[in-house]
Every structure is written in structure tokens, then in C-alpha cells.
Amino acid sequence: MEKNMSLHLVFALGCLINQILLCMSCIQDERIALLKFKARLEDPHHLMSSWTGEDCCKWRGIKCNNQSWHVTTMDLRHEHLYGSVSNDRRLSGEINPSLLDLRHLNHLDLSSNNFEGIRIPNFFGSFTELSYLNLSNAGFAGRIPTQLGNLTRLRYLDLNSLSDTLDHLFVDRLQWISHLSSLKYLDMSGLNLGDASDWSHAVSTLPVLSVLLLSSCQLQWLPSSPPSINVTSSLTTVDLSNNQINSTFPLWLTNSSSLVSLDLWFNHFRGPIPEAIGNMTSLEVLQLGANDFVGPLPRNIGNLCNLRNLDLSYNNINQDTIIFSYIFSLCIGDTIEILNLRSNILSGELKDWLVMLKRITVLDLSKNSLGGPIPTSIGNLSSLRGLYLSNNRLNGTLPVSIGQLSELNDLDISYNSLGGVVTEAHFANLSKLEDLGMRLNSVVFKVSTDWNPPFQLQLISLQNCHLGQKFPSWLRTQRYFVALNIANTGIADTLPDWFWELSPVISVLDLSRNQITGIIPPILKFYSILTINLSSNRFHGPLPSLPSDVEYADLSNNSFSGELHSVVGEPLYNLAQILLSDNLINGTIPPSICKLQVLQVIDLSNNFLSGELPTCWAELRNLFAINLANNSLSGVIPSNVGSPCLIQVLHLGTTISLEKSLPL
Numbered sequence: 001m002e003k004n005m006s007l008h009l010v011f012a013l014g015c016l017i018n019q020i021l022l023c024m025s026c027i028q029d030e031r032i033a034l035l036k037f038k039a040r041l042e043d044p045h046h047l048m049s050s051w052t053g054e055d056c057c058k059w060r061g062i063k064c065n066n067q068s069w070h071v072t073t074m075d076l077r078h079e080h081l082y083g084s085v086s087n088d089r090r091l092s093g094e095i096n097p098s099l100l101d102l103r104h105l106n107h108l109d110l111s112s113n114n115f116e117g118i119r120i121p122n123f124f125g126s127f128t129e130l131s132y133l134n135l136s137n138a139g140f141a142g143r144i145p146t147q148l149g150n151l152t153r154l155r156y157l158d159l160n161s162l163s164d165t166l167d168h169l170f171v172d173r174l175q176w177i178s179h180l181s182s183l184k185y186l187d188m189s190g191l192n193l194g195d196a197s198d199w200s201h202a203v204s205t206l207p208v209l210s211v212l213l214l215s216s217c218q219l220q221w222l223p224s225s226p227p228s229i230n231v232t233s234s235l236t237t238v239d240l241s242n243n244q245i246n247s248t249f250p251l252w253l254t255n256s257s258s259l260v261s262l263d264l265w266f267n268h269f270r271g272p273i274p275e276a277i278g279n280m281t282s283l284e285v286l287q288l289g290a291n292d293f294v295g296p297l298p299r300n301i302g303n304l305c306n307l308r309n310l311d312l313s314y315n316n317i318n319q320d321t322i323i324f325s326y327i328f329s330l331c332i333g334d335t336i337e338i339l340n341l342r343s344n345i346l347s348g349e350l351k352d353w354l355v356m357l358k359r360i361t362v363l364d365l366s367k368n369s370l371g372g373p374i375p376t377s378i379g380n381l382s383s384l385r386g387l388y389l390s391n392n393r394l395n396g397t398l399p400v401s402i403g404q405l406s407e408l409n410d411l412d413i414s415y416n417s418l419g420g421v422v423t424e425a426h427f428a429n430l431s432k433l434e435d436l437g438m439r440l441n442s443v444v445f446k447v448s449t450d451w452n453p454p455f456q457l458q459l460i461s462l463q464n465c466h467l468g469q470k471f472p473s474w475l476r477t478q479r480y481f482v483a484l485n486i487a488n489t490g491i492a493d494t495l496p497d498w499f500w501e502l503s504p505v506i507s508v509l510d511l512s513r514n515q516i517t518g519i520i521p522p523i524l525k526f527y528s529i530l531t532i533n534l535s536s537n538r539f540h541g542p543l544p545s546l547p548s549d550v551e552y553a554d555l556s557n558n559s560f561s562g563e564l565h566s567v568v569g570e571p572l573y574n575l576a577q578i579l580l581s582d583n584l585i586n587g588t589i590p591p592s593i594c595k596l597q598v599l600q601v602i603d604l605s606n607n608f609l610s611g612e613l614p615t616c617w618a619e620l621r622n623l624f625a626i627n628l629a630n631n632s633l634s635g636v637i638p639s640n641v642g643s644p645c646l647i648q649v650l651h652l653g654t655t656i657s658l659e660k661s662l663p664l
């Protein structure tokens with residue numbers, strides 16, 4: 001009896017499970033629609049291989065409603081299908097109208113694919129349930145169909161085409177947008193809206209629009225009065241960067257108390273920044289760089305108590321920084337993390353206001369007219385990661401307190417009038433320092449020969465600092481630098497052998513204008529080097545052969561001897577300039593010189609070269625400056641060398657002639 005009961009129970013349960021399984025598979029018509037859609041796609045890498053079997057709700061990128069089992073989501077975003085980004089794994093092909101059978105589609109994402117050249121189908125306007133449509137960077141071309149205006153439930157519309165290589169998607173009128181009354185998020189960045197003069201009217205009728213991204217749209221104007229109350233009270237993010245808007249700061253925007261992020265970077269905004277900007281109290285990011293703003297920083301900007309990132313770089317902000325002591329004493333001083341005022345007309349000194357920037361992580365004041373010393377209080381800015389003060393008139397000595405900035409990654413104080421002594425203490429806690437720019441200051445380095453700095457630098461730029469006569473031994477601890485410039489630093493020493501073993505990734509090396517002696521190894525181990533400048537030193541021995549990628553090589557004014565073929569014997573397809581003047585090079589000019597196909601400048605003057613010139617000069621199509629003076633060469637340079645109109649400098653020895661005169 002009991003056994004029977006449990007059998008019944010098992011049977012009943014089995015039925016139930018069976019039934020659930022039956023219902024829990026996708027709807028036949030929709031499955032067929034998806035298969036037809038798939039059939040017209042090109043998917044050579046089988047990203048959609050899971051699209052087989054009965055239950056289309058389990059296919060990759062497909063989601064169904066868990067009660068009606070209608071397909072609600074189709075997400076074929078490249079990254080979601082492939083897992084990462086790969087340019088040759090993108091879907092392409094056609095969009096089959098069979099998709100229309102997915103009447104309950106709510107979320108459609110075809111972004112980052114390669115539907116190159118095909119139009120956005122008009123029938124996308126029939127997905128009446130759609131709330132999310134992402135066609136960004138998917139390669140679509142042609143006019144955006146106005147039918148999209150039928151998608152009244154749409155909340156997210158992303159048509160960003162900034163990374164599409166062919167920008168063939170366009171709109172001439174945007175009136176249809178105004179029907180999208182649920183739209184919260186609109187991204188049309190990269191589309192040419194230059195002809196859509198109604199854009200601001202259309203956009204301003206969207207009652208709940210929160211995010212508006214129209215970067216790089218060739219926009220030329222902005223309405224000077226508020227488009228509507230609704231839009232100024234709902235917007236949180238506005239990006240109009242990289243357009244051609246020629247306007248004063250739109251005052252109505254200051255009424256927008258909900259705005260969190262405003263990006264007007266790289267337009268033609270002009271005139272002063274209004275004091276009313278202090279009313280935009282929700283602002284966290286204010287990006288006004290690369291415009292033509294003039295006048296002072298408004299005092300009220302100090303009232304933006306949420307502002308974290310302020311960029312006013314590349315404008316004409318003309319002000320004595322004395323006012324900063326007031327502005328940063330307001331609440332902005334407690335919140336600001338990134339302050340970029342690079343390339344303006346700021347004067348005055350870095351003073352007590354600096355230490356008011358309690359959370360500052362990136363401070364860029366380079367390319368201004370700031371004078372006076374760097375204050376000791378800089379050591380209190382303990383979150384500082386980037387400090388850029390180059391191209392000012394700062395004087396005095398570098399405070400030791402800078403060595404406390406343990407988060408500091410980039411330090412650039414180049415092109416100032418700083419003096420005094422720099423010691424190990426100045427770097428005591430700079431274990432995260434990667435970029436050190438101090439060039440064009442008169443700073444004297446006093447560090448011990450066994451100094452083991454706490455950092456591993458990538459960029460080392462110390463030109464014109466005084467490093468002492470000994471070759472700086474601390475450089476031996478630096479194994480990954482990409483650029484090293486220690487030109488004119490007073491070194492009068494032999495280049496140590498370990499130097500050439502240091503950094504496998506170096507691309508720029510400048511040791512010029514020192515008194516460094518030694519022999520260069522015949523093959524340089526700096527395989528990725530692009531620029532090498534050893535000029536005006538006391539190197540001797542044979543010329544090294546240059547690494548194959550090198551673009552600029554200046555070995556002039558040394559005592560290199562031997563013949564030329566070692567340096568230009570190998571194919572150097574990128575070599576644009578080679579300067580070997582004032583050495584002891586002898587022998588002839590080998591014909592292999594004509595294999596330097598991108599060569600623009602060659603200076604072999606003041607050497608002991610002899611013999612006939614090679615006859616192949618005509619192969620050097622890009623050449624525009626030759627200097628062969630003060631050798632014992634003879635021969636003829638044909639008039640068709642290089643691009644004739646480019647020949648600017650031409651110094652030939654007395655025994656060398658030209659076939660006919662060049663248009664100099």
C-alpha cells in the first residue's frame with residue numbers, strides 16, 4: 001500500500017517535471033525567427049555555435065521571460081559573445097526581418113560588430129517593447145531611420161560611432177527623437193549632426209533625459225536660452241566635447257542643479273566663466289579645457305562642494321593665484337581630486353593655497369607664469385599621484401618634503417628656474433615614481449655612489465641638471481626606462497659597460513653634450529631604440545651598427561673612426577636622420593646608403609671620407625638636407641635627388657658638383 005502511494009507520487013512528480021520542461025522551452029515561432037536571422041549572419045568564428053537545439057532561451061545572448069517564455073533579450077555585443085575584444089571575430093552580414101517575430105523584445109544589443117555598410121533596418125522601429133537599443137560601433141551606415149521614433153518605451157539608445165572606422169551613419173533631422181518620451185540615455189557621439197540644426201530642440205523635449213552624449217558630432221551651436229525646464233532639471237551627464245560650438249558659456253546650464261558631469265572640452269567656447277557656475281552644486285566633473293575662456297576663475301566655483309575633477313587647461317584664464325587662497329578655502333578644497341589648469345596665464349606663486357587641496361591626486365599647473373618657490377607644504381598633499389609644474393618661472397630649491405609623497409607617480413618640474421641641491425631624501429618615499437622630469441633647471445644632484453633609489457623609472461629627463469662628473473651609478477638600478485635624457489649634465493667619465501645591458505625597452509636615449517668617453521659595443525642591445533643621441537662627447541672606436549628601428553641617430557662631434565658601412569650596412573627602414581659630422585670616419589661612402597629609403601637628413605661633414613660618391617642618390621626620395629663638406633670626396637650629385645622643392649640645406653665639398661643647379 002505504502003509502496004503504491006510512493007509510486008503514485010513519483011509518477012505525479014515526473015509528470016509535473018515533464019510539464020515544466022515542456023513549457024520551459026522557447027516559443028517555436030521565435031526559435032525559427034532566430035534561426036533565420038542566424039542564417040543570414042556571417043560568423044566565421046562560430047561565436048553563435050550555441051544556437052542549436054530546441055530551447056532557444058538557453059542560446060548564447062538570448063534571454064526569455066520566465067513566465068511567458070517570449071524572447072526578451074538579444075545581446076550579441078561582441079565582447080559578450082567573444083569574451084574579449086578581437087577585430088577579426090566580429091559578426092557581419094545582414095539583419096533578417098524574421099526578427100520581427102520577436103514581438104516582446106525588450107533589450108537589443110548588436111554593438112561592436114561589423115555590419116559594415118548596411119543600414120539600420122527600418123523595422124527596428126516596430127519593436128514596441130524595446131527599452132534598450134545598443135547599435136554602437138557596429139558598422140551600420142546610411143541615414144538613421146526615423147522609424148526609431150516609434151520606440152516610445154526606449155530608455156537607452158546608444159548609436160555611438162566613435163570607433164567605427166567608416167563614419168557613414170548620419171541624420172539630417174532629429175525631430176523623431178522627441179517622440180522617445182521614456183528616453184533616459186542618448187549617445188550619438190561620432191555621428192555627423194552638423195546638418196541636424198533641430199538637435200537641441202528635439203533633445204530638449206525629452207522629459208526624463210538624464211545622459212546626453214554628443215561628442216564629436218560637428219555641432220556648431222548651442223541654444224542661448226533654456227530649451228525647456230524639463231531638460232535642465234533631469235540632465236545628469238552632458239558631453240558636447242570635440243565639436244565646433246562657438247558660444248559663450250550657456251547661462252541656462254547653470255540652472256541645471258542636477259548636472260553631475262559637464263564636458264565641453266575642445267570647442268570654441270569663449271568669454272568669461274560666469275559666477276553662476278557656483279549654482280551647479282551637483283557637479284562632480286567639469287571639463288572646460290581646450291576652449292577660449294578668458295578672465296579669472298569665478299570665486300563661486302569654490303561652492304561646488306561635490307566637484308572632484310576640474311579641467312580648464314588650454315584656455316586663457318588670466319589671474320594672480322593669490323585669489324586661490326579664498327577659492328580653495330571654500331568647500332571645493334575638500335573635494336577636488338584632479339585640477340588641471342595647464343597652459344593658461346596664471347601668475348603669482350604657489351603658496352598657502354596649495355595645502356588646501358586636501359584630496360588632490362593630480363595637479364597640473366604647467367605652462368603658466370607662476371613664480372617663487374615650491375612650498376614645503378607640498379609634502380602634505382599625501383594623495384598626490386601626478387604633479388606637473390613644468391614651463392613656469394619657479395625658483396628656489398626643491399623642498400625635501402616632496403620625498404614624502406609616497407603615491408607620486410609623475411613629477412614634472414622641467415623648464416623652471418629651480419636651483420639648489422637634490423639629495424636622496426628628496427626621493428625617500430617615492431617608491432611609485434615612474435616619470436621624473438627635471439630638465440632645464442640648475443639643480444645639483446648630491447647622492448651617494450651606492451644609492452639604491454626606491455623607484456623604477458620609465459621616463460628620466462634630467463637634461464641640464466648637474467649630475468656630477470662620475471657617471472651616475474644609481475642608473476644601474478633602473479631596468480625598465482623607456483626614455484633617458486641626461487644631456488649636458490656635466491658627466492666627464494667613461495660610460496660603464498653595464499649601461500648597454502640596462503633597459504631592454506628604451507626607445508629614446510640622449511647622452512649628448514657631456515664628456516663621456518669609451519667605445520660603443522659593435523652591436524647595441526637597445527633593440528627598440530628609436531632616437532639615439534651621443535653627440536658632443538668623447539666616444540671613440542669604430543661606429544656601432546644601429547638597431548633596425550632607429551629613426552634618429554646623432555653621433556656627431558666625437559672621435560668615432562673606421563668606415564661607414566658598419567653603420568649603414570644593415571637595412572634601416574626607418575632612419576630619417578643620421579648625423580655623423582666631426583668624427584674621424586674614413587673610407588668611402590658605400591652605395592648601401594641609398595637603401596635608407598626614408599632618409600631626410602644626412603650630415604657627414606668634417607670627416608676623412610674619400611673617393612667617388614655613389615651614383616644611386618636618386619633612390620633617396622625623401623632627402624632634403626645633405627652635408628658632405630670638409631671631406632676628400634669627388635663626384636656628382638644628380639639634380640633629381642630627393643624631392644627637389646624640399647632640398648633646403650646642401651653643403652658639398654669643393655670637389656663635388658651638381659649636375660645642374662637645384663632650386664634652393
Ligand SMILES: *[C@@H]1O[C@H](CO)[C@@H](O)[C@H](O)[C@H]1NC(C)=O
Nearest residue numbers: 063064065066067068069072
Ligand atoms: C522571473 O523574472 C523576474 C523578473 O525578471 C524575477 O524577479 C523573478 O525572480 C524570476 N523568477 C524566477 C522563478 O526565476
Ligand SMILES: *[C@@H]1O[C@H](CO)[C@@H](O)[C@H](O)[C@H]1NC(C)=O
Nearest residue numbers: 077111112134136156158185
Ligand atoms: C553599448 O555597448 C558598448 C559596448 O559595445 C558599451 O560600451 C556601452 O556602454 C553600451 N551602451 C549602453 C547604454 O549600455
Ligand SMILES: *[C@@H]1O[C@H](CO)[C@@H](O)[C@H](O)[C@H]1NC(C)=O
Nearest residue numbers: 125126146147148149150176
Ligand atoms: C513608425 O514611424 C513611421 C515613420 O516615422 C510612421 O510612418 C509609422 O506610422 C510608425 N508606425 C507606428 C506603428 O507607429
Ligand SMILES: *[C@@H]1O[C@H](CO)[C@@H](O)[C@H](O)[C@H]1NC(C)=O
Nearest residue numbers: 204205206207208228229230
Ligand atoms: C515636462 O514634463 C512633463 C512630464 O514630466 C510634461 O507634462 C510637460 O509637458 C513637460 N514640459 C515641457 C516644457 O516639455
Ligand SMILES: *[C@@H]1O[C@H](CO)[C@@H](O)[C@H](O)[C@H]1NC(C)=O
Nearest residue numbers: 244245246247267268270292
Ligand atoms: C566665434 O564667433 C564670434 C562672433 O560671432 C567671432 O568673432 C569669432 O571669430 C568666432 N570664432 C570662431 C573660432 O569661429
Ligand SMILES: *[C@@H]1O[C@H](CO)[C@@H](O)[C@H](O)[C@H]1NC(C)=O
Nearest residue numbers: 225226229251252253254255
Ligand atoms: C533659471 O530658471 C528660472 C526658473 O526656474 C528662470 O526664471 C531663470 O531665467 C533661469 N535662469 C537662466 C540663466 O536661464
Ligand SMILES: *[C@@H]1O[C@H](CO)[C@@H](O)[C@H](O)[C@H]1NC(C)=O
Nearest residue numbers: 251254255275276277278279
Ligand atoms: C544662483 O543661485 C542664487 C541662489 O543660490 C540665485 O540668487 C542666483 O540668481 C542664481 N544665479 C543664476 C544666474 O541663476
Ligand SMILES: *[C@@H]1O[C@H](CO)[C@@H](O)[C@H](O)[C@H]1NC(C)=O
Nearest residue numbers: 370371372373393394395396
Ligand atoms: C623668485 O621668484 C619671485 C617671484 O617671481 C621673485 O620675486 C624673486 O625675485 C625670484 N627670486 C630669485 C632668486 O630669482
Ligand SMILES: *[C@@H]1O[C@H](CO)[C@@H](O)[C@H](O)[C@H]1NC(C)=O
Nearest residue numbers: 352355376377378379380381
Ligand atoms: C603639514 O603636515 C605636518 C605634519 O605632517 C604638520 O605639522 C603641518 O602643520 C602641515 N602643514 C600645513 C601647512 O598644513
Ligand SMILES: *[C@@H]1O[C@H](CO)[C@@H](O)[C@H](O)[C@H]1NC(C)=O
Nearest residue numbers: 403404405406425428429430
Ligand atoms: C615613508 O613612509 C612610511 C610609511 O608610509 C613612513 O613611516 C615614513 O616615515 C616615511 N618616510 C619619509 C622620509 O617620509
Ligand SMILES: *[C@@H]1O[C@H](CO)[C@@H](O)[C@H](O)[C@H]1NC(C)=O
Nearest residue numbers: 487512513533535552553554
Ligand atoms: C642631439 O643633441 C644635440 C645637443 O643636445 C641637439 O642639438 C640635437 O638636436 C640632438 N639631435 C637629435 C637628432 O635629436
Ligand SMILES: *[C@@H]1O[C@H](CO)[C@@H](O)[C@H](O)[C@H]1NC(C)=O
Nearest residue numbers: 561562563584585586587588
Ligand atoms: C681608416 O683609418 C684606419 C685607422 O684609423 C686605418 O687603419 C684604415 O686603413 C683607414 N681606412 C681607409 C680606407 O683609409
